[in-house]
Amino acid sequence: MPELPEVEVTRRSFAERIRGARVQSVRMGKPLRWPLGVPPQALVGRVIQAVRRRGKYLLVDLDEGVLLLHLGMSGRLLFVPSAPPVGPHDHFDLTTDRGVLRLHDPRRFGAVVWARGEGAEPARKLLAGLGAEPLDEGFDAAAFHAALKKRHAPIKQVLLAGDVVVGVGNIYASEALFMARIRPTVRADRLSRERADRLHAAVRAVLARAVERGGTTLRDFANAMGETGHFQLDVAVYGRAGQACVVCATPIRLLRQGQRSTFFCPVCQRS
DNA sequence: CTATGGACCTGAATGC
DNA sequence: TGCATTCAGGTCCATA
Structure with a gap:
């Protein structure tokens, strides 16, 4: 499903709405491509500062750490005021005081990974080796x-x-x-x-x-x-x-x- | 180091 | 209808 345009369009569709939101609870479904890296509880109380994109990754900046989201082949995000009924392919819910961010991903090639920062493992390794951003000025x-x-x-x-x-x-x-x-x-x-x-x-x-x-x-x-x-x-x-x-x-x-x-x-x- | 094939997983479409 | 096969928007890893 998602190449750069779909990831960027997804980002724009919720980045401003979720900025400043505080995490209230986290629900994980079946395992995704990689483990979250921290107990889901560790995200509770964190405040979302921004949502950026690098390649096909979304980077959700928290007041402590960053969440890397990848949509794999079949992943899709939803950000709505309240959580719809949980379906068999809804594998991650981040409930905040501004709404619920949900990852729906039938094939589960997608991922949600926490790291202390972009440069900290496992984020560093996932982002290392990525090429130029084609829509940036720096793409020479x-x-x-x-x-x-x-x-x-x-x-x-x-x-x-x-x-x-x-x-x-x-x-x-x-x-x-x-x-x-x-x-x-x-x-x-x-x-x-x-x-x-x-x-x-x-x-x-x-x-x-x-x-x-x-x-x-x-x-x-x-x-x-x-x-x-x-x-x-x-x-x-x-x-x-x-x-x-x-x-x-x-x-x-x-x-x-x-x-x-x-x-x-x-x-x-x-x- | 680079290039290639297999692996991961589920559902929809196609073929016999 | 039923069952097997093929294909799908990604990318990591082992092997040559």
Whole structure:
């Protein structure tokens, strides 16, 4: 479900409302990807200072420590005044004096992890090695090209790996490569500066557009207010195998890269 | 060091 | 209808 745009849209949908809230109780359901790291009781009484994002992680700053939230493949947050009935996939409730923050995650690839600070374990290790923030000023085209020069893997897989640039998941990798007219299978180190620049711009444009559109709702994404996204209406190639390319009408092709589906136009993305 | 495949988990869609 | 197989928006870890 969630790539950078969905995580950012989720963040914006509750960050201001939850700021200043005091934690009253914590409920944990089935185990998530990693343990919380402290007894849930330890969060009671903490006050939420801010909600930030790094890559696909949300960082909930507390007056003591920080909570890292990750939505995995199927995670979704909800922030509502009072807790709805608890379903079988509701695995974390943070009840505050301003509402309940709930993580709903059927596949449980998501996580809620506490650390003393961003630089303290286990946060440090989870955040270490993350690449540039694509929507920040600091995402530099020359540095992007230089980083790609060191990689022999197909460009699609380098985008997904997240250690060069963060936040680009399976949907937006295909979309950005289409926009940049680059074939997903080309080795990253074979991209010229000009083509790397096109990809750099395309990644930014696709992600920014998706944030504006409220994310992509393929089946069940919704922000913490329960609102769905609309970028699925703007998708050019993802999930469109066999359908006509929006530019040249050639049928979109599907291929497998590292057990993930990749979609591309064989004519618009010749190399 | 880099690249690759398997692992984690559940539900929906597809195929026989 | 029933049951098996495949696929899904992520990413860590072991292995080459």
